Amino acid sequence: MQEQDSREVRLSAAFVKLADTLIADYDMVDLLDTLVTECTALLDVNAGGLMIADARGELQLVASTSEQADFVEVNQLNAGAGPCLDCFATGVAVSVADINDTGDNWPAFRVAAASQGFKAMHATPMRLRGQIIGTMNLFSVRAEQISDRDITVAQALADVATIGILQERNIRDSSILTEQLERALSSRILIEQAKGVMAAASSMDMDEAFSTLRNFSRNNNISLRAVAESLVKRTLPVSTIMQDTRARAQKQHTPSGPAK
Amino acid sequence: MSLDDTPGSVEDGSNPQDDSNPQDGSNPQDGSNPQDGSLADPFVELLPVDGAAISVVGSNGNEHATISSSDEVAARLAELQFELGEGPHWECLRSGVPVLVDNVATSSPERWPIFAATVDPLGALFSIPLIMGAATIGGVDLYRRQPGRLSPSEQVKAVSLAVAAAGPAARWAIKSAADDGYFPTPGAPEMRREIHQATGMLLVQLDLTATEALARLRGIAFATNRPLHDVAHDVVEGRLKFTDTP
Numbered sequence: 001m002q003e004q005d006s007r008e009v010r011l012s013a014a015f016v017k018l019a020d021t022l023i024a025d026y027d028m029v030d031l032l033d034t035l036v037t038e039c040t041a042l043l044d045v046n047a048g049g050l051m052i053a054d055a056r057g058e059l060q061l062v063a064s065t066s067e068q069a070d071f072v073e074v075n076q077l078n079a080g081a082g083p084c085l086d087c088f089a090t091g092v093a094v095s096v097a098d099i100n101d102t103g104d105n106w107p108a109f110r111v112a113a114a115s116q117g118f119k120a121m122h123a124t125p126m127r128l129r130g131q132i133i134g135t136m137n138l139f140s141v142r143a144e145q146i147s148d149r150d151i152t153v154a155q156a157l158a159d160v161a162t163i164g165i166l167q168e169r170n171i172r173d174s175s176i177l178t179e180q181l182e183r184a185l186s187s188r189i190l191i192e193q194a195k196g197v198m199a200a201a202s203s204m205d206m207d208e209a210f211s212t213l214r215n216f217s218r219n220n221n222i223s224l225r226a227v228a229e230s231l232v233k234r235t236l237p238v239s240t241i242m243q244d245t246r247a248r249a250q251k252q253h254t255p256s257g258p259a260k
Numbered sequence: 261m262s263l264d265d266t267p268g269s270v271e272d273g274s275n276p277q278d279d280s281n282p283q284d285g286s287n288p289q290d291g292s293n294p295q296d297g298s299l300a301d302p303f304v305e306l307l308p309v310d311g312a313a314i315s316v317v318g319s320n321g322n323e324h325a326t327i328s329s330s331d332e333v334a335a336r337l338a339e340l341q342f343e344l345g346e347g348p349h350w351e352c353l354r355s356g357v358p359v360l361v362d363n364v365a366t367s368s369p370e371r372w373p374i375f376a377a378t379v380d381p382l383g384a385l386f387s388i389p390l391i392m393g394a395a396t397i398g399g400v401d402l403y404r405r406q407p408g409r410l411s412p413s414e415q416v417k418a419v420s421l422a423v424a425a426a427g428p429a430a431r432w433a434i435k436s437a438a439d440d441g442y443f444p445t446p447g448a449p450e451m452r453r454e455i456h457q458a459t460g461m462l463l464v465q466l467d468l469t470a471t472e473a474l475a476r477l478r479g480i481a482f483a484t485n486r487p488l489h490d491v492a493h494d495v496v497e498g499r500l501k502f503t504d505t506p
Contacts, residue, residue, distance in 0.1 A: 011413075012411070012412035012413060013412075015412055015413050015415075015416040016412050016415070016416065128424075156413075159420070160416060160420055163420050163423050163424060164423075174392035174393040174395075174426075174427070174430075175392075175393050175394075175395075177392060177427070177430050177431070177434075178392050178393065178395045178397055178430070180430075180434050181316060181318075181397060181430045181433055181434050182318050182319060182323075184433065184434040184437035184438055185316070185317075185318045185323035185325065185433070185437050185451070186318055186323055187437070187438075188437040188438075188451060188453070188456075189322070189323055189451065189456045191440075192451075192453045192454075192456030192457050192459075192460065193456045193457070193459050193460035193463070193470055194460060195457050195460060196456065196457040196458060196459060196460020196461040196462075196463075196464075196496070197460040197461070197463065197464050198460075199457070199460070199461055199496075200460065200461035200462075200464035200465055201464050206457055206496065210440065232460065232463070232470050
């Protein structure tokens with residue numbers, strides 16, 4: 001019971017640590033290192049490694065807790081076969097309770113794991129909404145099935161890290177998106193304010209005010225936002241827009257222009 | 261209809277990233293619309309809270325749009341804090357970290373005196389930032405009818421959900437802001453456009469700047485204990501005029 005409690009505490013602490021790395025201006029290497037180190041410490045395993053797909057979709061080893069794990073992981077990548085690669089290909093966790101029993105599935109992996117003293121392993125997919133970005137691989141020196149509970153914890157920790165990685169990949173795009181958002185919101189406010197300015201200075205309702213503004217913007221080839229902004233800042237008098245609108249209406253009336 | 265004619269601006273949906281973005285659970289281009297609560301609902305399903313509202317903000321604090329909520333109480337809580345300019349929502353936006361109020365009744369009222377005096381009794385409030393890159397682009401406001409805390413793993417869940425919601429929220433807000441004919445719903449009042457229309461009217465009637473006019477509207481709303489958008493509606497309808505007030 002005591003052990004159970006302290007494990008709960010450590011598990012919570014691990015989640016908080018990962019969450020902190022998500023919020024703060026974090027370093028990706030730190031996040032991945034934290035993930036695999038915490039996972040190895042929390043679960044009943046001896047070593048761990050983390051593989052992430054690069055821009056070409058090929059797995060690369062990005063973190064490991066020991067040279068032994070490093071060796072087995074690199075060996076799998078070189079051989080192009082192993083439980084970690086299967087996990088990455090399918091997006092489903094792969095559990096191997098006894099590596100010696102795997103026969104001809106992954107011969108190079110079996111030999112490499114045995115040479116480093118590993119008897120069991122568990123590969124956890126790192127995925128979000130159908131996209132698989134890598135796998136987290138845990139190794140044990142005892143030949144035994146990893147518990148369901150540990151599988152769940154490993155997946156939960158991997159999920160948090162996955163979101164962090166995808167978030168980081170989106171940072172470049174997100175600065176563009178943030179600018180667009182900023183501009184979209186401020187444009188909308190200026191336009192609504194300008195409608196109010198037009199309505200207060202004339203007898204128009206908001207719809208008429210808007211179409212008048214839009215026509216003025218199109219006819220004079222000035223962006224709607226710019227028209228709105230100068231109206232709100234009072235550098236463009238409402239009367240200028242009204243005169244322009246009247247003049248154009250008269251011009252359209254005299255010849256047989258397309259009436260709206 | 262685009263807001264302005266700047267190339268590559270708000271309505272430019274041609275960015276190929278949009279289609280491949282794995283976090284984009286509600287890509288505006290596929291027609292899904294978070295007005296139905298689809299962005300906010302996961303927070304209620306996965307966390308011990310009664311309601312959630314998602315708002316995006318501009319950097320100067322005057323731009324604010326509530327775009328998805330699980331219920332109207334949640335939407336109103338977000339909006340009320342925007343109107344009053346204080347509350348956990350603001351603390352969260354300013355600091356960029358979650359603000360967790362386990363028990364609103366016992367939380368120190370000096371922290372947000374007006375909000376504490378205005379808000380109907382409720383149990384707990386949690387505000388989680390929507391972060392994109394280095395910027396806080398909005399917040400998720402969660403409420404509970406009964407006091408109670410979020411456990412560390414629930415906090416992580418809340419933060420993770422917010423991380424995943426930030427992209428879709430920003431994209432949707434850009435799309436709706438660019439829509440000249442946006443139709444607000446009680447759960448997704450968006451920017452409350454009448455507030456800005458009323459601001460424009462007031463700045464003409466009282467010869468003020470836009471910032472001063474909005475402050476004046478807020479003052480009237482607070483003094484008469486009415487929602488800001490109600491006061492704005494009266495101004496737009498011509499029931500409230502300021503030409504003859506001192």
